[in-house]
């Protein structure tokens with residue numbers, strides 16, 4: 001794999017065409033710095049990263065438990081320890097003050113912008129993957145449920161407009177496009193169907209998210225057959241990677257996903273933390289043919305690095 005540098009600014013996009021054959025993304029979520037945060041698990045994650053050797057790290061929201069300054073600063077210090085690995089980070093509903101009403105209404109993302117990143121809808125191109133992050137929080141209209149606005153779908157459209165056909169397009173949003181199983185939020189984010197229809201038009205192949213505190217790896221066609229029956233979008237949700245807030249089948253569990261984006265195949269490897277062994281280890285692997293490609297399971301690397 002070839003590590004590419006963080007690339008923002010779509011106008012100069014064409015200047016990097018030296019695409020790697022396979023790009024590896026570490027997908028973590030719902031870190032929840034604050035009382036639920038588990039420092040021991042976080043340390044193991046940090047030690048795992050060099051072995052996993054990702055080209056980029058995606059954090060799909062809920063960095064903090066209560067959107068407090070010291071919690072954001074802890075998250076910032078944690079991210080800084082990933083050294084030079086490009087990161088795409090988006091906020092979750094817990095990154096907006098819940099009880100500080102004035103702050104919630106009038107400057108809901110001020111601390112996030114100051115300490116984590118000024119852009120709530122960031123774009124990252126790495127290797128043969130184009131990632132677009134979307135802020136799905138709705139501080140003024142929903143306490144914990146998310147929303148995506150039409151201007152964000154247009155933002156996606158613009159970000160993907162000049163992307164080469166063979167590049168994998170991935171959207172990252174905190175809230176869930178697939179209902180949770182095992183009684184965990186059995187309704188998807190409002191407006192999910194409309195958004196997925198747009199993503200299909202934009203040739204998005206995968207959505208990464210969190211919020212449910214339990215993993216799901218499947219396809220939008222499981223829930224929204226729609227009129228794009230031939231492909232849909234792969235949905236990859238991450239449980240909580242470093243907090244005690246796991247739910248459903250991942251109650252008290254910690255997980256992350258490793259995504260290998262090859263030329264013909266997308267592979268998602270699901271990792272679970274084993275407390276006695278003090279390590280994350282792969283527990284399942286899911287391979288999907290890329291749009292318009294024949295299935296080639298050997299295309300995206302092993303995706304099964306044990307840590």
Ligand SMILES: [Fe+2]
Nearest residue numbers: 030062094211
């Ligand atoms: Fe969360």
Ligand SMILES: [Fe+2]
Nearest residue numbers: 062092093211
């Ligand atoms: Fe959340």
